[in-house]
Amino acid sequence: MEIKKNIILKSVIITIGVTIIIFGGITLKTYVKEKKAKQVYVVTGLSENQTGVLKELQIVAIEHAYIIKGYEYLNNGEFKKAIEQFEIVIKRNQPTGALPEAKQGIVDVYEKMRDYKTAAELFKNIIATFKIPKGDMWRLPDDERLSYLQYAANGDYELAVEHAQKALEADAKLPNHPKGGREDYIQRLNDLKAAKDYILSLKKN
C-alpha cells in the first residue's frame, strides 16, 4: 500500500515501528505496511515493481501475529489460550520463522504452568533437531535449560536452579545478547525459585 508522505509521518510518530530501508534502484518509492500491535513497517528505497519484500513481509507477519498473541496470553496467565495460538501456527504449517517459535512457545507455556515433565519432553524434541554439536556456545543455553527442566521434573530443586543459572549465563555470553542476562532467562530462573516448595514436593512423589 502506497500512501502520501504526511500520512506516513503521522503513522511513524504514533507507533513503535520498524523501518526497512532498501537501496536497490533508480526509481525510489516508499511503502508503509500497518500491522496490529502498534507496529508499522516503513519500507523505502524500493525500485519500481520490486515489491517482493513487501509480499514476504505480509506472509511472515501473519504467522508472527499468532506468536505475539500467544505470548500475550502466556504473560496474562491464560495458558490454554496461549497454547491454542501456538498450535494454530503449527497447524497452518507455513514455512516461516514462526513455526519453530510456536513449538518453543508451547514449551514456555508448560514450564510456566510448572509442568516440567511435559516441558522437558517437548524441549528434548526441539533439541534433537540441532545440527551443531553439543557444547557449542549457540546451543549451550538450551542444553542447560533441558537439564534444569529435567531436574525440576524430578524434584531436584538445587540442581534445577544451578542449571537455570548456567543457562542464563551461557545465553548472556552470546553476541548481541544482554550481558546482564536476557529477560526471559531471568524470568524463568525467578519462576523456578518461586516454585521451590512445589519442585521439592515432586521428589517426595
Place this chain on the structure above:
Amino acid sequence: MTRPYYPQAVNANPGWDMKTLVLTATPIGYNRKITNTNVENVIMIGGSNDWLAEQGFINQGFENNPTPLNVYKFVLNGIGHTQFSYDPSNQNPDLKAVQASRFSAEMAVRGNDTVLLQNFLTNQMKIGSISYDSSTKLYFVDLSKVQYGN
C-alpha cells in the same frame, strides 16, 4: 548523484519512535551517527556480492554512537545489490532474491522484540545456516540452508 544518508531522516525527527532500523543493502557513510534516542537496534543486511558492501556496510558499525546501539550485521552469501527484493508479478523470480527478501522480512517482524529476534537468529545458528565471525562481528548467512519450518 546525491549520496543517500538514510539515518538523517530518523535523526531529524526525534519524535519518530523507531525502535529498530533494518538497513538492507543500504550504504552508510563512515562514522555516521544515529542521534534519535528511540533507536535501540540496527540490523544491517548486506550481500557478499554487493558492490556497496565494503563502502557502506563492513566498515560501518555505529561503534562511536552517542547512545549505544545493538548492531547486527548480516552478510548474505552470494547476494548482489539488486537481489534484495523482486518483482512479485514475475512467475519465475530470482530464487536468491526471494530468499533474501524473506530473510529481511523475518528480521523486520522481530525488530521490536529482542527475545524473538535473538531466538530466530540462534535457531538458525543451531541448524548451521548462519555462522558468526567474532573478529569482524559479522553473521554470515547461507540462504540455501536457512530453514523456517523445522
